[in-house]
Amino acid sequence: MDSDDLLDRVSGRPVSGTVGRALTGQYILLPERGSAEAGRRPLGTGEYYVDKRGRSDRAESDQVTVEAVLAIGRIVATLTARQASLAELADIHPLVDGAAAMKALSRQPLEEAIEEHLPFLRSVCFRPVSRLRPINRLVPVPRARRITPQTVMRLAAHSEDWASLRPDGVRPDRVLSPEREVNLDLYENRVAVHLVDQLWRYLTARMAQIRDIKGMFSDVERYIDDVSSRPWQQSSLRLWHLLAQFVEQEEWDARASLRLQELEKLRSAVSALRRSPLWNGVNRRAELGTSLRATNLLIGEDRFRHVAELWQQWMATRTRFISDDGEFSRGQDWCRGYECYVAVLLLRAFDEVGGQPADQSVLARGAVPVNYRYRGSDVTLRWGEDGVLVIERDETVVLRVVPLPHPLTDSRLRAPVLDELAMLNVQPPIEPTLVLYPGGREERQELPQSVRLQAFEAPGAPAPGKDGTPLWKIPISPLEIDSVTRLGRGLRFVLEQPRLSGYPYQVLIGTGVDTDFVSRIPWLSMGTNGLIVTRVPADHEIAAARAMVLAQRRDTSRFQQRGTNSTAVEALWEEVGRAVKQTVALTRCPRCGAESASPDRALQIRGDGQFRCSCGQCGGIWEGRRCRTCLRLYPILESSALVDAGSTDGDYLDRHFATDLLAAPCWVRARVFICPRCAVCGNAEGESQCARCSDGSATAGQERGGRQSRTSD
Helix, strand or coil: CCHHHEEECCCCEECCCCCCCCCCCCEEECCCCCCEEECCEEECCCCEECCHHHCCCHHHHCHHHHHHHHHHHHHHHHHHHCCCCHHHHHCCCCCCCHHHHHHHHCCCHHHHHHHHHHHHHHHHHHCCCCEEEEEEEEEEHHHCCCCCHHHHHHHHHCHHHEEEEECCEEEECEEEEEEEEEECCCHHHHHHHHHHHHHHHHHHHHHHHHHHHHHHHHHHHHHHHHHHCCCHHHCCHHHHHHHHHHHCCHHHHHHHHHHHHHHHHHHHHHHHHHHCCCCCCCCCCCCCCCCCCCCHHHHHCHHHHHHHHHHHHHHHHHHCCCCCCCHHHHHHHHHHHHHHHHHHHHHHHHHHCCCEECCCCCCCCCCCCEEEEECCEEEEEEECCCCCEEEEECCEEEEEEEECCCCCCCCCCHHHHHHHHHHHCCCCCCCCEEEEEECCHHHHHCCCHHHHHHHCEECCECCCCCCCCCEEEEEECCCCCHHHHHHHHHHHHHHHHHHHCCCCCEECCCCCCCCHHHHHCCCEEECCCCEEECCCCCHHHHHHHHHHHHCCCCCCECCCCECCCHHHHHHHHHHHHHHHHHHHHCCCCCCCCCCCCCHHHHCEECCCCCEEEECCCCCCEEEEEECCCCCCEEEEECCCCCCCCCCCCHHHHHHHHCCCCCCCECCCCCCCEECCCCCCECCCCCCCCCHHHHCHHHHHHHHHHHHHHHHHC
């Protein structure tokens, strides 16, 4: 297809070059273009390019995830059609609802069919039907039963098979003797073995679904303990309502445990068939297709008739999610539903970190931006025509949130996951971009540690060796309540990082203004590019400084050939006032949002010139750090949670820090943090190194960070 018609949603730019294998939902038809070809059907404006070669079957066959996401998408579409408020959209349940959970926990038709037909399948595997196949085998002469013309031809051509040469001929040592061999590699037996393999895969996936649902309850219990220990100022009413819905459904946990036991027993019975004589007696790689051939055994033999019925039930399970509108419409519905699901998660994350809707705005695709108030500043959220949600502050893009409905970690293998992660960075984005893709905890845990860190890196917690591309990836799932918290943690960093990374704030000095007064003001000093505000001044100190600054005004003097500097002096004082407000804003708690009653006491200046603040309401402690590698500033938020020297990956941060984190901590020392810019840990050159810092990619990150700092300087 014409690649110029497509937009790369990750980079936000038109596609350059030919579109080959593509991730599901990565490309969309540009609104200003006409149409483009996707397979046999032309794309319409705003439709997704869904490449069959790049699509994962699990994104469509995972019943719980698909139905939950599509249900959320239908609710969002209904509310946006009637111009619902942000509060109504934020109240949408972002997890699996009761109907979907009960449907997933109930016994499926294929499972009932397995229980019914499994005895006959077991009989076929351990007492298979076979045929005798004639073969010629080279055997010693005493073991030969009879000879054939092939025996004589072989003996005449191979003297190594002679025992001795006689005057009238030869005395043979080995001869080719016809025998009959039992052959199990029949079409019907191949069907039975292929069915055993597919049923084992199905039961394994079903057990993973049940474990995910069961894991929600342990996550909810952990989250209730975490939230209940926080001060009341941090508690979210919507979050409590969300947790209350699960507490009321305690029978889900019991039913999930029971179904898990039943499925484990059923899978064990199927696994036993993988050790049967038939398992190693047939070609398991043979292509069988989807439709069974009507053979005598599959129709007339009772055992194989049951195998054929089980095959048909398995095929019905594979194709039941294909809608009547066809494969293309199914892909479009999945992409749009996932987009709506991400919008709901983002609204929940705003609520989790303390964002408040500024008015009764309506969030809808392609509509005007909605307004938020966050920590005393104005933030806008826009849902673009390309399905990307953009967060802006002061007309500057803070973060682009890209819903990517492609399960990047579905293969659970290192090479395929790295290949798909590389496809995201074909055109690196210029603006900060966060990709949200569907993925479960079990998938990530099976990946190598280095790949797992790349597949789950949020703003503030980059992977080792990360380059300067502002691109992060976060897995989300309607089966994990931590999806809200991990998105909120990344959102908190991008919103707080500009406010907490500018100390000390610079004040430019205009021409014609003397700076002799600076030495008489204790909270001002000379910096590299002008004045800097070193601490929060008291009211009387501000009044005294204002008098000193305004005293630098002078009138026009023709004799001295100089003009008035009143405008420059007044501008200087305005800049000083702005820097003072920014310094006072450092004392606003990034955890609970409380403003300090005594900013001059809350702000402490460390010996290295950076600040340290504490909150009297929630007990939070935050400060500024300077990276030793790239020399850039970044904020940190201390926590009482412990760190694990084994692996402090994204899931660990979810469990132990929730949203109460800015920069990620070191895996060994909780007081040391990882630079969000160059991804180098502050303990990388220390004696107690962990698996993260000892990797070769960490050294590459240090070199890149040093080059970037020198370039920026």
